[in-house]
Amino acid sequence: MTEDAPLLSARGLVREFTSRGGGPLARRRVLRAVDGVDLDVRAGETLALVGESGSGKSTTARLAARLLDPTEGTVSYQGEDVTRLTGAALHHFRSQVQVVFQDPFSSLNPRHTVERIVTAPLRYQRRPVPGGARAFTRALMERVGLNPDHSGRHPAQFSGGQAQRIGIARALAVGPRIVVCDEAVSALDVSVQARVINLLRRLQREEGLGYLFIAHDLAVVRQIADRVAVLHHGRVVESGDRDSLFAAPRHAYTRTLLAAVPRIRPEWEAARRARAAERAAATPPEEESR
Numbered sequence: 001m002t003e004d005a006p007l008l009s010a011r012g013l014v015r016e017f018t019s020r021g022g023g024p025l026a027r028r029r030v031l032r033a034v035d036g037v038d039l040d041v042r043a044g045e046t047l048a049l050v051g052e053s054g055s056g057k058s059t060t061a062r063l064a065a066r067l068l069d070p071t072e073g074t075v076s077y078q079g080e081d082v083t084r085l086t087g088a089a090l091h092h093f094r095s096q097v098q099v100v101f102q103d104p105f106s107s108l109n110p111r112h113t114v115e116r117i118v119t120a121p122l123r124y125q126r127r128p129v130p131g132g133a134r135a136f137t138r139a140l141m142e143r144v145g146l147n148p149d150h151s152g153r154h155p156a157q158f159s160g161g162q163a164q165r166i167g168i169a170r171a172l173a174v175g176p177r178i179v180v181c182d183e184a185v186s187a188l189d190v191s192v193q194a195r196v197i198n199l200l201r202r203l204q205r206e207e208g209l210g211y212l213f214i215a216h217d218l219a220v221v222r223q224i225a226d227r228v229a230v231l232h233h234g235r236v237v238e239s240g241d242r243d244s245l246f247a248a249p250r251h252a253y254t255r256t257l258l259a260a261v262p263r264i265r266p267e268w269e270a271a272r273r274a275r276a277a278e279r280a281a282a283t284p285p286e287e288e289s290r
């Protein structure tokens with residue numbers, strides 16, 4: 001169910017990056033990665049942001065979660081501009097808007113146990129862990145479909161899908177109302193993707209979460225989005241409800257995206273396994289599961 005007023009909104013978001021080429025005559029180059037984006041995310045709904053690589057999806061996600069400051073424009077939460085929040089007010093925003101990243105193995109500390117990982121956002125915000133760290137972690141693990149007896153294990157001891165569930169549990173720990181999923185299922189193989197998407201949908205139903213769901217794979221977007229915004233060179237070229245957009249795309253760029261074959265990336269899974277093996281080998285024995 002959706003409420004009318006958006007929880008999270010962006011208006012006229014612009015983000016520029018400046019780079020300097022090599023050599024003595026190097027000139028500063030300004031890249032507008034995000035160029036005037038407006039978006040709204042309501043409780044209980046999923047807005048998918050799609051576009052090819054380099055279109056500005058991740059930059060928009062990071063701006064929306066205030067992990068990055070905009071060059072221009074505003075991000076507001078429940079109508080309040082959050083672009084300049086600091087201290088306790090910023091902590092409150094961070095408890096309301098959480099992020100799940102693409103690669104759980106690089107976004108979860110390989111040396112920490114699940115218990116330490118999922119309680120970290122509360123510690124960072126200097127909030128007590130309700131009911132104690134162990135019971136809190138076990139309950140969260142159950143909610144995301146993980147075995148609570150594994151709370152003392154490290155990320156490398158889990159599969160890619162399980163590790164992403166740890167990332168989701170960490171996001172849920174502070175009780176957010178919006179979760180920004182930045183290519184959160186892209187590194188998983190297709191059957192695992194489907195299970196993690198089911199989990200996200202169940203959590204959305206149970207808790208009324210709003211998702212800003214960043215994805216390049218339209219097959220995934222079709223499974224989860226209520227509305228879709230298409231990003232091209234940092235601009236939203238088309239947006240609308242999912243079924244209308246898939247059935248009758250208005251913009252030529254959207255038609256090109258829809259015509260592209262869904263990409264399944266076995267090489268990502270292979271790279272993930274290699275990284276996981278490297279991390280497991282680097283984990284000192286005393287940090288192995290209790």
Ligand SMILES: Nc1ncnc2c1ncn2[C@@H]1O[C@H](COP(=O)(O)OP(=O)(O)OP(=O)(O)O)[C@@H](O)[C@H]1O
Nearest residue numbers: 017018033051052053054055056057058059060216
């Ligand atoms: N920190 C940065 N410094 C310089 N340029 C950046 C930075 N972050 C992103 N960019 C550039 O901004 C543009 C948009 O990048 P962004 O990662 O937002 O795109 P994307 O649509 O998420 O692509 P992908 O799917 O490949 O991650 C790209 O040209 C990228 O190189």
